[in-house]
Amino acid sequence: MTIQTRQSLVLETPAASPEQTHRHYMNKLAVETDVADVRYDMQHGLNDFLLIDVRSEKAFTECHIPGAISLPSREISAETTAEFDKEQTIVVYCWGPACNGATKGAARLSGLGFKVKEMLGGMEYWRKEGNEVEGTLGEAAPIVG
Template identity: 55%
Template sequence: MTTPFSFVLEVPAASPEEARRHFLAKLSVETDAADVHLDLERGKKGFVVVDTRSPDAYAQRHIPGALNLPTRTLSETTTARLSKDDVIVTYCWGPGCNGSTRAAAKLAALGFRVKEMLGGIEYWVKEGYATEGTAPQGQPVYAER
């Protein structure tokens, strides 16, 4: 049975120019584990990776070279060592965690340029990238909580 109604087409698609602006705007505030990993591996400068989880979670497993600045601790004092010339890339547990989103908003309010790493440490590990910390490699991310 066919029906003239379409859930996909109920709201008209954006024009190509509107769509381009939308997706570029998303890319200006988001990145992913693959891009962060490749740039770190290539020694690219101009960004700093910040783990926004608790000190205990950071100690168990974090991205090599990431700084630990828990979301609730962010202030002018705790971010004083960060350069406003660098882009700050925030991450937390995974897609179900908004700690990195909250941290990115706080950092932006403090005058930093920020991007959030989609998927957090969960997707970093799923991609097979190395981590540092006390948790054994291969241990599931959420077993650490």
């Protein structure tokens, strides 16, 4: 008779040291922000960052976050960002958690020498949290692309 012992899948790989864990999460916070933090800063006049919607121009025109500018991720280049201030942090967003457009945009912008944070949740969670939008369709716009 064989006795099976169960092994924890959680503990199969040992946890990192507190120092490694702290460094990991601080590094993560250095490149990410979320909808609530962006909204808070905007409400309190603390938006010293440039907010860029990296979705298509059509999606932006239909519905976007007030104050955002449109720069689709595929169009990010030295030429299209020539007037941006490299000292100003840029916050990018796309459709939502299932979209990697903001990740691509952040990669392109950081490759050009900009400080960038990705807004987790994107437009989907901006709207789910009841925040204001503007555009030709506004609230009637599709929530995902």
